[in-house]
Amino acid sequence: xxxxxxxxxxxxxxxxxxxxxxxxxxxxxxxxxxxxxxxxxxxxxxxxxxxxxxxxxxxxxxxxxxxxxxxxxxxxxxxxxxxxxxxxxxxxxxxxxxxxxxxxxxxxxxxxxxxxxxxxxxxxxxxxxxxxxxxxxxxxxxxxxxxxxxxxxxxxxxxxxxxxxxxxxxxxxxxxxxxxxxxxxxxxxxxxxxxxxxxxxxxxxxxxxxxxxxxxxxxxxxxxxxxxxxxxxxxxxxxxxxxxxxxxxxxxxxxxxxxxxxxxxxxxxxxxxxxxxxxxxxxxxxxxxxxxxxxxxxxxxxxxxxxxxxxxxxxxxxxxxxxxxxxxxxxxxxxxxxxxxxxxxxxxxxxxxxxxxxxxxxxxxxxxxxxxxxxxxxxxxxxxxx
Amino acid sequence: xxxxxxxxxxxxxxxxxxxxxxxxxxxxxxxxxxxxxxxxxxxxxxxxxxxxxxxxxxxxxxxxxxxxxxxxxxxxxxxxxxxxxxxxxxxxxxxxxxxxxxxxxxxxxxxxxxxxxxxxxxxxxxxxxxxxxxxxxxxxxxxxxxxxxxxxxxxxxxxxxxxxxxxxxxxxxxxxxxxxxxxxxxxxxxxxxxxxxxxxxxxxxxxxxxxxxxxxxxxxxxxxxxxxxxxxxxxxxxxxxxxxxxxxxxxxxxxxxxxxxxxxxxxxxxxxxxxxxxxxxxxxxxxxxxxxxxxxxxxxxxxxxxxxxxxxxxxxxxxxxxxxxxxxxxxxxxxxxxxxxxxxxxxxxxxxxxxxxxxxxxxxxxxxxxxxxxxxxxxxxxxxxxxxxxxxxxxxxxxxxxxxxxxxxxxxxxxxxxxxxxxxxxxxxxxxxxxxxxxxxxxxxxxxxxxxxxxxxxxxxxxxxxxxxxxx
Ligand SMILES: Cc1cc2nc3c(=O)[nH]c(=O)nc-3n(C[C@H](O)[C@H](O)[C@H](O)COP(=O)(O)OP(=O)(O)OC[C@H]3O[C@@H](n4cnc5c(N)ncnc54)[C@H](O)[C@@H]3O)c2cc1C
Ligand code: SF4
Numbered sequence: 064x065x066x067x068x069x070x071x072x073x074x075x076x077x078x079x080x081x082x083x084x085x086x087x088x089x090x091x092x093x094x095x096x097x098x099x100x101x102x103x104x105x106x107x108x109x110x111x112x113x114x115x116x117x118x119x120x121x122x123x124x125x126x127x128x129x130x131x132x133x134x135x136x137x138x139x140x141x142x143x144x145x146x147x148x149x150x151x152x153x154x155x156x157x158x159x160x161x162x163x164x165x166x167x168x169x170x171x172x173x174x175x176x177x178x179x180x181x182x183x184x185x186x187x188x189x190x191x192x193x194x195x196x197x198x199x200x201x202x203x204x205x206x207x208x209x210x211x212x213x214x215x216x217x218x219x220x221x222x223x224x225x226x227x228x229x230x231x232x233x234x235x236x237x238x239x240x241x242x243x244x245x246x247x248x249x250x251x252x253x254x255x256x257x258x259x260x261x262x263x264x265x266x267x268x269x270x271x272x273x274x275x276x277x278x279x280x281x282x283x284x285x286x287x288x289x290x291x292x293x294x295x296x297x298x299x300x301x302x303x304x305x306x307x308x309x310x311x312x313x314x315x316x317x318x319x320x321x322x323x324x325x326x327x328x329x330x331x332x333x334x335x336x337x338x339x340x341x342x343x344x345x346x347x348x349x350x351x352x353x354x355x356x357x358x359x360x361x362x363x364x365x366x367x368x369x370x371x372x373x374x375x376x377x378x379x380x381x382x383x384x385x386x387x388x389x390x391x392x393x394x395x396x397x398x399x400x401x402x403x404x405x406x407x408x409x410x411x412x413x414x415x416x417x418x419x420x421x422x423x424x425x426x427x428x429x430x431x432x433x434x435x436x437x438x439x440x441x442x443x444x445x446x447x448x449x
Numbered sequence: 450x451x452x453x454x455x456x457x458x459x460x461x462x463x464x465x466x467x468x469x470x471x472x473x474x475x476x477x478x479x480x481x482x483x484x485x486x487x488x489x490x491x492x493x494x495x496x497x498x499x500x501x502x503x504x505x506x507x508x509x510x511x512x513x514x515x516x517x518x519x520x521x522x523x524x525x526x527x528x529x530x531x532x533x534x535x536x537x538x539x540x541x542x543x544x545x546x547x548x549x550x551x552x553x554x555x556x557x558x559x560x561x562x563x564x565x566x567x568x569x570x571x572x573x574x575x576x577x578x579x580x581x582x583x584x585x586x587x588x589x590x591x592x593x594x595x596x597x598x599x600x601x602x603x604x605x606x607x608x609x610x611x612x613x614x615x616x617x618x619x620x621x622x623x624x625x626x627x628x629x630x631x632x633x634x635x636x637x638x639x640x641x642x643x644x645x646x647x648x649x650x651x652x653x654x655x656x657x658x659x660x661x662x663x664x665x666x667x668x669x670x671x672x673x674x675x676x677x678x679x680x681x682x683x684x685x686x687x688x689x690x691x692x693x694x695x696x697x698x699x700x701x702x703x704x705x706x707x708x709x710x711x712x713x714x715x716x717x718x719x720x721x722x723x724x725x726x727x728x729x730x731x732x733x734x735x736x737x738x739x740x741x742x743x744x745x746x747x748x749x750x751x752x753x754x755x756x757x758x759x760x761x762x763x764x765x766x767x768x769x770x771x772x773x774x775x776x777x778x779x780x781x782x783x784x785x786x787x788x789x790x791x792x793x794x795x796x797x798x799x800x801x802x803x804x805x806x807x808x809x810x811x812x813x814x815x816x817x818x819x820x821x822x823x824x825x826x827x828x829x830x831x832x833x834x835x836x837x838x839x840x841x842x843x844x845x846x847x848x849x850x851x852x853x854x855x856x857x858x859x860x861x862x863x864x865x866x867x868x869x870x871x872x873x874x875x876x877x878x879x880x881x882x883x884x885x886x887x888x889x890x891x892x893x894x895x896x897x898x899x900x901x902x903x904x905x906x907x908x909x910x911x912x913x914x915x916x917x918x919x920x921x
Contacts, residue, residue: 070506071502071504073503074500074501079458081566095565
């Protein structure tokens with residue numbers, strides 16, 4: 064970070080970092096951030112160079128030869144009385160490692176147990192459509208043993224056409240069943256995945272584009288807004304794309320999100336934690352600590368039981384109603400967001416909110432960082448590739 | 450009270466605003482400070498621009514390590530008296546430093562915001578704090594001081610001597626300050642002109658110091674009116690802060706002609722006239738209606754330039770042998786001089802002053818910068834055939850000052866280096882102790898001519914050395 068311009072101001076938590084390193088403030092990022100990848104490259108080159116110089120002085124040519132060689136360390140005498148009393152022998156001793164056994168890992172890698180069979184099959188079957196940029200529709204059954212589904216295809220798309228290169232000719236895949244961990248992780252533009260069923264943790268982690276839509280199986284008797292449908296930490300570090308889930312998400316929903324748009328019907332604790340961009344709409348209950356460390360983007364939250372004031376984290380965000388005259392643009396926006404959600408998921412709860420919007424509108428909160436101005440929020444959520 | 454400011458983005462929303470300067474007509478004719486004071490809202494709003502960097506570069510760069518972000522915050526909250534108390538914990542003359550420090554090279558130069566945002570106006574706020582607090586009747590809190598039976602003689606009432614006396618008195622040691630001048634301040638009074646530092650500032654300070662228990666014996670020269678031996682036998686220790694008063698010469702022909710003046714006597718004659726210390730009207734050096742050439746490029750040269758303008762000189766040319774970027778003084782003062790009508794000629798080295806009995810002109814040769822020396826400063830070299838004569842009725846030589854070791858140093862056992870600077874190392878068992886264990890020294894006479902704030906620092910540190918030496 065120092066190589067990129069950080070000056071150790073230690074105001075990282077205030078969003079006003081004058082070097083543009085730790086801030087979401089556009090002007091600071093655009094006009095004052097001086098970092099370039101080459102600076103970090105240089106830094107590491109120097110680290111490597113210095114390491115080599117030290118190794119050369121020790122007569123060692125490979126890092127492996129240094130592992131466990133505490134005999135090469137020299138113990139300083141210590142400057143203070145207390146330091147001089149320290150006995151460092153236990154941590155410097157290699158006695159517990161048998162001399163005739165190797166000191167470094169001897170296997171090239173751990174072969175994963177999960178062979179990713181569904182993922183590989185999907186790649187095989189979609190590759191022609193990706194190569195030709197043709198798009199297409201596919202269907203699979205999915206089980207909770209199938210992890211990181213979609214990532215392989217996103218990788219193939221990104222490798223050939225870039226992160227958003229296929230957004231206009233998307234590949235659409237419909238799933239039935241229960242997805243394992245990380246459904247739609249690193250999702251690229253041009254991959255739209257529809258899941259009828261439910262999913263584990265980390266849905267949409269690091270996603271940058273495309274669409275993930277999750278809805279309960281047709282004919283489910285339960286109320287979607289009271290039922291979990293995706294697990295914890297969904298959209299972790301996402302930078303773009305859309306996630307619609309007709310049901311409740313787990314904890315830390317949208318943590319470190321910087322650009323994705325999502326609609327869910329409820330979230331657990333720590334929603335929108337450290338969020339720096341994007342838009343989250345929660346059509347139902349949230350847990351505690353909503354908006355902790357949130358410095359960018361914004362959220363709509365439906366607060367039917369009037370508990371949200373006690374639940375959100377007051378440090379960096381503030382909340383306001385959207386039923387006043389000057390918030391008209393936000394009301395229109397919210398309706399369009401819910402309409403899209405209903406069109407994708409068929410959520411009857413979403414539909415009933417639209418049908419009775421006049422009754423619900425007074426129960427919505429707009430959650431925004433204190434430092435952001437209401438006038439500029441709507442513009443700020445236009446997709447910004449990082 | 451106004452609502453407390455709370456804006457993390459104040460540094461973006463509010464630009465740096467220096468206090469406004471007075472009308473140029475006033476500046477060109479009167480001996481008054483050129484900046485108007487800050488208004489309270491302005492001071493608070495500017496102070497609130499501070500980012501409070503966890504690692505305050507300004508504080509490290511400031512030679513006395515002022516608690517800058519902390520008092521800026523107090524000012525932004527309107528807590529002036531608390532700010533004054535804090536400001537005095539590290540600085541003896543905050544309102545003076547706020548006026549005359551070259552902030553662009555010190556605190557404000559190191560300010561994080563100096564990189565494209567405009568540094569916080571640290572100097573102006575520092576001045577504002579003490580000016581305002583003193584006007585409100587605030588005086589340093591001496592209620593906790595436990596008096597000892599020790600007393601220390603301080604030679605010189607300049608920034609170094611005052612810094613030393615300040616720390617001594619706050620620790621219950623009685624300082625008696627001797628100065629050959631009729632007023633305290635050293636070069637602050639008899640050197641730095643009023644347009645940078647108005648004289649009532651030091652007069653008020655004298656009241657404050659006397660209120661704290663510092664005694665001044667003025668018009669008293671050590672070595673003439675009182676001997677060092679008297680001091681050594683009467684006092685528990687002695688501090689010397691006597692400055693540097695040997696004028697550097699150019700070493701070219703014509704320096705003795707009529708109409709050639711040394712900078713300091715010139716400036717002092719003007720101060721003496723303004724303050725009523727003038728002994729005889731003949732002592733006054735007047736540039737009125739003259740063509741003046743000032744030789745040199747430091748703070749002293751700038752002060753001579755601007756004094757000559759105020760005296761009504763026809764034309765003032767400042768000739769300096771390096772280029773503008775290599776001038777040693779504060780850039781702010783160069784800009785001020787230029788605004789007031791001083792003409793600058795860079796890369797001109799004087800080689801002779803010309804005239805029969807009386808100055809008629811200065812012969813200069815153009816220079817270019819040679820390769821950087823070991824310290825990175827590039828020495829000028831003359832360009833052959835580029836000689837030129839500048840018309841002049843008067844020439845002021847401002848080449849700087851060298852130490853002036855006194856004849857009695859030897860008998861008192863005080864050693865100097867080859868250049869005449871008193872040897873008194875900061876890194877020693879007793880900071881700033883000279884080779885006579887009972888004598889301490891600091892300021893220009895130890896470090897060579899430098900700055901007000903560095904002299905204050907050394908005086909204060911020497912006081913700590915003395916307290917250790919006296920086992921207090
Ligand atoms: C014209 C001019 C402009 C300057 N402008 C600036 C500026 O803008 N900013 C800045 O930071 N610095 C400036 N300086 C430098 C600054 O003034 C000095 O660095 C500072 O005053 C040094 O403080 P001092 O206490 O060491 O010495 P001085 O201020 O020189 O004080 C020494 C005192 O000791 C007294 N003394 C000496 N010998 C004896 C004796 N035997 N007995 C009794 N008393 C004695 C003298 O009368 C004098 O009062 C300027 C200097 C000059 C000459
Ligand atoms: S003493 Fe000088 S350097 Fe220190 S804060 Fe004040 S103006 Fe800046």
